[in-house]
Amino acid sequence: MPPPPASPWPLLQLRRVCRLSLDRPASLPVDTRACLFARPQTAKTACFSTSPARWANPSPKKKGLVAAPKRGTRTLNVKRGKRASGQSTARPPAVGERKAQRKRVVLSNNNALPVPGLVDLDKSNALSDDIRGHVMGIPDLAVDALRAVDAFKPTQGWRLFRRPATLIRTETARLAGLVRDVQAPAEGQARATVRRILTGDRLSGKSTLLLQGLAVAWLQGWVVVNLPEAKDLVNGHTDYAPLPGSRPAQYTQDTYTASLLSQMVAANSALFAATRVVTKPTLPVPLPATATLKQLAELGIASPEASWPVFVALWAELTHPGRPPVMLTLDGLSHIMRESDYLSADVKPIHSHDLTLVRHFVDHLSGKVPLPNGGIVLAATSTSNAPSSPALDFSVLLAKARARNAHPSHTPTWNPYRVVDQRAMECLANVDTLNVSGLSKEEARTIMEYYAQSGLLRAKVDEKLVAEKWSLAGMGNVGELERTSIRLV
Amino acid sequence: MARGELPRNLHRAFRGLRRPQCERATQSLRGSLCPAAPRCLSTTAPRPAEIVESQENFTAAPPIDFEQQGKGFTGKRLLKTLRIVPASPSYFSAKPTFTDDYISLLALLRRNATLPTIPKAEAPKVIWKTIDQYRVMTNEPVRNMRYHNMLHLLRRLNCIHPGLMPQEVRDAMLRYKKPSQPGDIKANPAVIDELGRAKGVGRRKTSSATAWVIEGEGEVLINGKSITSFFGRLHDRESAVWALKATERLDKYNVWGLVSGGGVTGQAEALTLAVAKALMVHEPALKPALRRAGCVTRDPRKVERKKPGHVKSRKMPTWVKR
Known part of the structure; x- marks a missing residue:
């Protein structure tokens, strides 16, 4: 009789161990005991590791261990759309769409009533005193020009009304008086260059006054050049490059200059198309003989790397004797009275005044470079988007004291222990201010009647x-008047 | 008065009658602290001397003359011949002050019952002492009901025609009145100063505001700023000048305000009160209109304090199982 066959179980286990030890490198310690007691139907990967199996089937959370709900809170989740992951399924808006939405300027509202008897501004009445205290419509062509130079701001309430119209307030009349004085100087005198800083409270209408000045000047056939946001010039969002041959180094902003040129062309198209280039500019791009100013500017628009020389050439043309006066404006003055966000080659911040466009504006504002054909340089301060600029604040205080002929003991003095931005202080040394104050009650009544x-x-x-x-x-x-009577915020 | 001396006389009179167990009790209670002053008549703490102005005239018995009365008697036999009459008719009640007061008021009313009276509603407003104050004053556990009855007497006395009120009634009632009565404190009448300004002060939450109101065009300056730059919300601006707006005086006065403390809303509502008070100086007749507009009463609500054991003033910590 053969001996009864041994139980096959230990034999199987032994074979498994042998195979394992053959498969594995000898250096790996094999827990034979674990293998001996492992059931054959468990995971086949590595019987000594439990992590893959756990990965595959994560153990269910034990129930009954969550804290009791807070008293007074809802246990039923009724908030729709708030997924546990916190991600919405909607598509995010395309690149630039949000900014476009934010910056969109709407100038008409078809639901608003057309105001009967609304007279438009025109070349003849814009400078007269008769329209003071009246609401005047802005003609469509002027609206196009002003829109081209970004004079309308999304924060202003244009979208509420049928068409753009504006109140000719005391300050507007004063500005129109300046335009008149520049345009028709006294006998035997050259046209003057008027330089002003617009100051005033928040929502007092400083940017709107810039727009009114641009509108009046445009109607008189002036060249209008507007730098709509000083912040865009210095916040490091446009490309910049050192200007060759400049010492100390200056920096051009080619793309920005090109877009400024296109704005100038759009706003002053009639004049630019009708005027021929008379100087002989040396440009990196060929300019046809007997070109118009428009063609000259379009060279810079087409090739941004040439935009700065084109701008200089264009400015030389505009200031050539016999050309109309220039209205040069900028909003948000305190942004350009400090270091910009650009860095130089040796990683030092570039002062705003070393950017060529800013330099150009500041030279005209400070009076260092006059406008030979006359003109007005306006810079509006801002109270809502303004980095602190002690030099500007001090200069404004000083200018106001100067305007009221204050006694020297009552004029402000600079605290000698404060660090001063000397370049800002110098360029603002003798600029006057135009303060935008509140409306009178009659003006308030006029504009409220217009609202009604x-x-x-x-x-x-x-x-x-x-x-x-x-x-x-x-x-x-005026801004608060609009908020309290129309917007109700 | 005789009352103060009475215990001593009695002590002397009863010295021989003291019962031994009483002495033992006091000895065991007081131990060796003050063995020289044995007391057994009173079981309460000594009562401070009181000023009793309006007690009924009650004469105590004259001092005992042992020479006259005790002829032929000595010792205990002498004492048996004596009859002791205490100064207070209510002496043998446990604590006599309340009863004395009550009896004296009753007697006062009996004497003055025929005087003409006025209706209760027209009687001068008096705030009587509360029962707790009376208890503290007399150091006596007076019952509510009894004090209530005494107040009835007092109210009846108060209804005597003020023109004919006898001085003794006035003096008697003084004992039961609270020290401060309504109408005692009178604010100085506010005035418009030589520059035409009226000043008002208002508070709300933790803010306090001072406003100078002057006749003008409706200009408002707060802490030297225009109202729009000081209050961003339109609601707060309206709150600040609500007194003027509700009475349609917004274009008749200028306001110059100083505010400090608290938050924006509190400052605006403090200004409401300040402007209203200053406006009432200019036009006192506006008070009812201002009250209807809610500009007269100070809102006394403040942040409730946090308590220990709470997360906030009332919120309790989260319930945790174990």
Whole structure:
């Protein structure tokens, strides 16, 4: 009789161990005991590691260990759209779409009523005193030009009305008076260059006054050049390059200059198309003989690397004797009165005044470079988007003291222990200010009647309402007046 | 008065009658601290001397003359001949002050019952002492009901026609009045100064505001700034000048305000009160209108303090199982 066959189980295990030890490198320690007791139907990968199996089937969370719900909180999740992952399935807006939405300027509202008897500004009435205190429409061509130079701001309330119209307030009339004085100087005198800084409270209408100045100047056939946001010049968002041969180094912003040229062409198209180049500029791109200013500017638009020489050549043309006066404006002055966000080759911040476009504007604002054909240089301060610029603040205080002929003991003095931006201080040394204050009650009444005629203010505009809104708007602050009577925020 | 001396007389009179167990009890209680002053009549703490102005005239018995009365008697037999009359009629009640007061008021009313009276509603407003104050004053556990009855007497006395109120009634009532009465404190009347300014002060939450109101065009300056730059919200601006707006005086006055403390809303509402008070100086007749507009009463609400054991003032920590 053969001996009874041994139980096959230990034999199988032994064979498994042998195969394992053959498969594995000898250096790897093999826990034979674990293998001996491992069931054959468990994971085949590596019987001594449990992590892959756990990965495959993560152990379910133990139930009943969560904290009891807080008293007074909902246990049922009824918030829709708030996924646990926190990601919405909607597509994010395309690149630049959000900014376009933010910067969009809407100039008409078809739901607003057309105001009967609204007179447009034109070349003859813009400079007269008769329109003071009236709301005047801005003609369509002027609207196109102003839109081309980005004079309309998205923060202004143009989108509420049927078409752009503006109140000719005291400050506007004063600015129109300056335009008139520049245009028609006294006998035997050259056209003057007027330089002003617009100051005033928040929402007092400084940017709108810039726009009104540009509109009046454009209607008189002036060349209008607007730098709509000083911040865009210095915040390091455009390309820049050192200007060859400049010492100390200056930097051009080619793309920005090219877009500025295109704005100038769009706003002053009639003049640029009709005027021929008379100087002989040396440009890196060929210029046809008997070219117009428009063709000259388009060279810079087409090839941004040549935009700065083209701009210089164009400016030389514009300041050539016999050409119309120039209105040069900038909004957000305090941005260019400090170091810019650009870095030089040795990683030092570049002062804003070393950027050629800023340099160009500042030279005209400070009076270092006059406008031979006359003109106005306006710089508006901002109170909502303004980096601190002690030099600017001090210069404004000084200019106001100068304007009221203050006694020397009452003029402000610079604290000698404060660090001063000397270049800003020098360029603002003798610039006057134009303060934009609140509306008078009559002006407030006019503009509120305009709101009512546009169908936006549904109340009887009488003495009482005007007085109330005027007081609540901080003594006639025009932006606040609009907010309190129309927008109700 | 005789009352103060009475215990001593009694002590003397009863010295021989003291019962032994009483002495033992006091000895065991007080131990060796003050063995020289044995007391057994009173079981309460000694009562401070009180000024009793309006007690009924009650004469105590004259001092005992042992020479006259005790002829032929000595020792205990002498004492048996004596009859002791205490100064207070309510002496043998446990604590006599309340009863004395009550009896004296009753007697006062009996004497003055025929005087003409006025209706209760027209009687001068008096705030009587609360029962707790009376208890503290007399150091006596007076019952509510009894004090209530005494107040009835006092109210009845108060209804005597003020023109005919006898001085003794006035003096008697003084004992039961609170030290401060309504109408005692009178604010100085506010005035418009030589420059035409009226000043008002207002508070709300932790803000306090001072406003100078002057006749003008409706200009408002707060801490030297225009109202729009000081208050960003339109609602706060309206709150600040609400007193003027509600009375349609916004274009008649200028306001110059100084605010400090607290937040924006508190500052605006403090200004409401300040401007209203200053406006009432200019036009006192506006007070009812201003009250209807809610500009007269100070809002006393403040942040409730945090308590120990709470997360906030009332919020309790989260419930945790174990």
